[in-house]
Amino acid sequence: MHASHLDQVHAKINLHAHRRVRSVLDGNYSSIFKGRSMEFEDLREYAQGDDVGDIDWKATARSGKVLVRRYIAERKNNVTLLVNTGRSMAATAPDGSPKSSLALMAAGLFGLLVLRHRDLMGLTWGDQKGCHLLPPKGARGHVELILNTIAKAATAQAAPADLSGLLAYAGQAVRKRGIVVLITDDADLDPAGFAALKRLHLQHEVLMVSIADMEPSAATARSPLDIETGVLIPDAVRRHPAVVAEQAAIRARKRAALTRSLGTLGIAEGRVEAEATMVHTMIGLFERHQHVGR
Amino acid sequence: MTLQAGWAIPVAAGLLAVAAVVGVILARRRRRQGGTALANTSRFLALPAFGRVLRRHAATQVLSGLAVAVLAVGATIVAARPAESETITPEVRNRDVVLCLDVSGSMMEVDADLMESFQNLVKNFDGERVGLSVFNSSSVTLFPLTDDYAFLEEQLGEYARQLDAYWETWEIDGSDGGFDFSGTLIGEEYGSSLIGDGLAMCLDLFDRQNQERARSVVLATDNMVAGAPYLTLPEAAQLAKLKNVRMYAIDPGWGQYWDGWDIPSTYEMPEQAELREAAESTGGEYYTLDDGDSVRKIANSILSQEASLTETTPYRLVHDRAGLGTALAAVGAAGLVLVSALAALGRRRRRSE
Numbered sequence: 172m173h174a175s176h177l178d179q180v181h182a183k184i185n186l187h188a189h190r191r192v193r194s195v196l197d198g199n200y201s202s203i204f205k206g207r208s209m210e211f212e213d214l215r216e217y218a219q220g221d222d223v224g225d226i227d228w229k230a231t232a233r234s235g236k237v238l239v240r241r242y243i244a245e246r247k248n249n250v251t252l253l254v255n256t257g258r259s260m261a262a263t264a265p266d267g268s269p270k271s272s273l274a275l276m277a278a279g280l281f282g283l284l285v286l287r288h289r290d291l292m293g294l295t296w297g298d299q300k301g302c303h304l305l306p307p308k309g310a311r312g313h314v315e316l317i318l319n320t321i322a323k324a325a326t327a328q329a330a331p332a333d334l335s336g337l338l339a340y341a342g343q344a345v346r347k348r349g350i351v352v353l354i355t356d357d358a359d360l361d362p363a364g365f366a367a368l369k370r371l372h373l374q375h376e377v378l379m380v381s382i383a384d385m386e387p388s389a390a391t392a393r394s395p396l397d398i399e400t401g402v403l404i405p406d407a408v409r410r411h412p413a414v415v416a417e418q419a420a421i422r423a424r425k426r427a428a429l430t431r432s433l434g435t436l437g438i439a440e441g442r443v444e445a446e447a448t449m450v451h452t453m454i455g456l457f458e459r460h461q462h463v464g465r
Numbered sequence: 466m467t468l469q470a471g472w473a474i475p476v477a478a479g480l481l482a483v484a485a486v487v488g489v490i491l492a493r494r495r496r497r498q499g500g501t502a503l504a505n506t507s508r509f510l511a512l513p514a515f516g517r518v519l520r521r522h523a524a525t526q527v528l529s530g531l532a533v534a535v536l537a538v539g540a541t542i543v544a545a546r547p548a549e550s551e552t553i554t555p556e557v558r559n560r561d562v563v564l565c566l567d568v569s570g571s572m573m574e575v576d577a578d579l580m581e582s583f584q585n586l587v588k589n590f591d592g593e594r595v596g597l598s599v600f601n602s603s604s605v606t607l608f609p610l611t612d613d614y615a616f617l618e619e620q621l622g623e624y625a626r627q628l629d630a631y632w633e634t635w636e637i638d639g640s641d642g643g644f645d646f647s648g649t650l651i652g653e654e655y656g657s658s659l660i661g662d663g664l665a666m667c668l669d670l671f672d673r674q675n676q677e678r679a680r681s682v683v684l685a686t687d688n689m690v691a692g693a694p695y696l697t698l699p700e701a702a703q704l705a706k707l708k709n710v711r712m713y714a715i716d717p718g719w720g721q722y723w724d725g726w727d728i729p730s731t732y733e734m735p736e737q738a739e740l741r742e743a744a745e746s747t748g749g750e751y752y753t754l755d756d757g758d759s760v761r762k763i764a765n766s767i768l769s770q771e772a773s774l775t776e777t778t779p780y781r782l783v784h785d786r787a788g789l790g791t792a793l794a795a796v797g798a799a800g801l802v803l804v805s806a807l808a809a810l811g812r813r814r815r816r817s818e
Contacts, residue, residue: 261504263503332504394495394500413815414514417513425508
C-alpha cells in the first residue's frame with residue numbers, strides 16, 4: 172500500500188516551513204473566503220497575514236494578547252482542483268524533482284486546508300485523451316482519492332497535455348460555484364484557453380498554481396530529452412551562450428505576457444519552482460489573491 | 466595486388482557491427498532510462514540561435530564522423546596489408562672459379578696480359594666466387610674464393626699493374642718491379658714450372674666440399690715444365706675430374722715465335738696438345754691467348770654449362786603497399802584534429818566574448 176499522500180504532504184510542509192510560516196498559512200486561508208457568510212467559532216492569537224479587520228479589540232484588551240475572531244463558513248466551500256495531468260506534468264521541475272510531485276504537493280496543501288476547514292474538495296483533470304471529474308466531498312478519504320488520482324494520471328505514459336481542452340471542460344463540468352485552483356505547468360495558454368479561463372473566472376474564484384519547467388539550458392539537466400518526442404537535446408547546443416542568452420530573453424518576455432494577461436483577469440498566480448519553497452510560494456499566492464480581491 | 470591479412474576486413478566489419486549494435490542498445494537504454502525529461506521545449510527548440518548552433522553542431526559531428534570513417538577505412542586497409550608479390554628465380558650463385566696463373570719465367574712476358582684476361586673474365590660474373598692462386602715451383606694463394614667484386618676488381622687490377630711493372634723493370638735491370646713472388650719458389654731445387662703440382666694446389670682452393678657447387682679452374686700456363694713435379698698435368702687433370710672440377714686452359718700460344726719460321730700458325734706443340742687434352746678430359750676447354758674471344762668464350766661456357774648443373778628454387782617476394790591506407794588514415798586523423806581544433810577555437814572565442 173502507498174503511504175497516505177496527505178501525510179506525506181504534511182511531512183513535507185513540516186520539513187520545509189517552520190512554525191511561524193505554518194500559522195501564517197492558517198491565518199491566510201481563513202481570509203481566502205472573505206465576503207461570505209461566516210459563523211463565529213473562537214478566538215485565537217493574531218498571526219501575520221490575518222485581516223486586521225478580524226481583530227477582536229475588546230478581547231485583545233482583556234487578555235493583553237492580540238486576538239482575532241475565527242469563523243466557520245456557514246456554507247461549505249467547494250474547492251475544485253483543476254489539474255493539467257498531461258504527459259508534460261511528468262517532466263522535470265527546476266529543482267530536479269518531477270513536476271507531478273510538486274503538483275501533488277500543491278494539491279495536498281490545499282487538501283489539508285480544506286480538511287481543516289471542513290470544506291469540500293473536488294477534482295477535474297485530463298489530457299488530450301479526455302477530461303474527468305470527481306465531484307466535491309468532504310471526507311479525508313476523498314481528498315486522499317483525489318491525490319491518488321492525480322498521482323496516477325500525471326505520468327510519462329499519459330497522453331499529451333491539453334490545457335485549453337481542460338479549461339473548456341471545467342467550464343461545463345464544474346457546476347457549483349466555488350473556488351477553482353488551476354494547477355498547470357509552463358504550457359503556453361492559447362487564445363481559446365485564455366477565453367475559457369476568463370469564462371471560468373466569471374463563474375468561480377480562480378487561483379493559479381504554475382509548476383515551473385526545468386530549462387533545457389539548466390546545468391543540472393543530464394542529457395535532457397523532450398518528454399513528448401524523446402528527442403535528445405545535445406549538451407553542446409543547449410549550453411551554447413548564444414542559445415542560453417536568447418532563451419533567457421524569450422522566457423522573460425513570455426512570463427511578462429502571462430503575468431499581464433492574468434493581471435487583466437484578476438487571477439493571482441503562484442509559480443512553484445521547488446518543493447523547498449512551495450509553502451512560501453503558496454503564502455505569496457494567497458496574499459496576492461486577497462489583494463486582487465473581489 | 467593481394468591482401469596479406471584479408472581477414473582484417475571482416476574483423477573490422479564485425480567490430481563495426483558490434484559497435485553499431487552497442488551504440489543502438491546504449492541509445493535505446495538512455496532513451497528508456499531517460500536523461501532528464503523536459504517538457505515544453507518547443508519554444509526552446511524554435512529559437513533561431515538553437516537552430517543555428519544545432520546546425521553547426523551537427524556539421525561538426527558529421528565531419529568528425531566522416532573523418533573517423535576515413536581513418537577507420539585507412540586503418541583497415543593498412544591492417545589488411547595490401548601487397549604486391551613477385552616470383553624471383555634467384556641468380557645462380559653457387560659457382561666457384563679458381564684462377565690459376567703460372568708465374569714461371571717462361572710466362573712472365575704474358576702474365577700481365579693473362580691477369581687482364583682474368584679481370585675481363587671476372588667482369589662477366591655476377592655472384593660467382595672467384596679465387597686466385599699463382600704457382601711456380603710452389604703455389605701461393607693470393608686470395609681465396611670470394612664474391613666481393615670490388616675487392617676482386619681492385620686486386621686483379623693491382624696484380625696486373627705489378628706484373629706489367631715487373632716485366633718492364635726486369636727487361637731493364639732484372640729487378641722485380643714490386644711484384645712479390647715470395648712463396649712461389651719453395652723447393653726450387655727440384656725444378657720450377659711444376660704445372661701439375663700448381664693445378665693440384667689450385668684444386669685445393671675449393672671449399673664447401675659438402676655442397677654441390679659448380680667448380681671451374683681457369684689455368685693459364687704454357688705447360689713448359691722444368692723439373693720433376695709430384696703430379697704430371699694429366700694426373701692433375703684426372704684429380705680435377707675426380708673432384709668434379711672443370712679445367713679451362715688459356716695458353717699464351719706460340720704464334721709470335723713462329724714469325725719468320727716456316728711453321729703454320731695452327732701448329733701445335735706437344736705441350737699444347739697435352740694441355741688441351743687435359744682441359745678437355747675434365748669437360749673444360751682450351752684456348753690460346755691469340756684467340757681474342759677466349760675470355761668471352763670461357764665466361765659463356767662457365768655461365769651456361771654450369772647453370773644446368775645447379776638447381777635453384779624460385780621464391781616469392783612480397784612487398785607491402787601500405788601507402789594508400791596510411792594516406793587515408795592520415796587524412797582522417799588530420800581531419801579529426803582540424804574539426805576538433807576548429808570547435809575548440811569556437812569555444813575559446815565564445816568564452817572570451
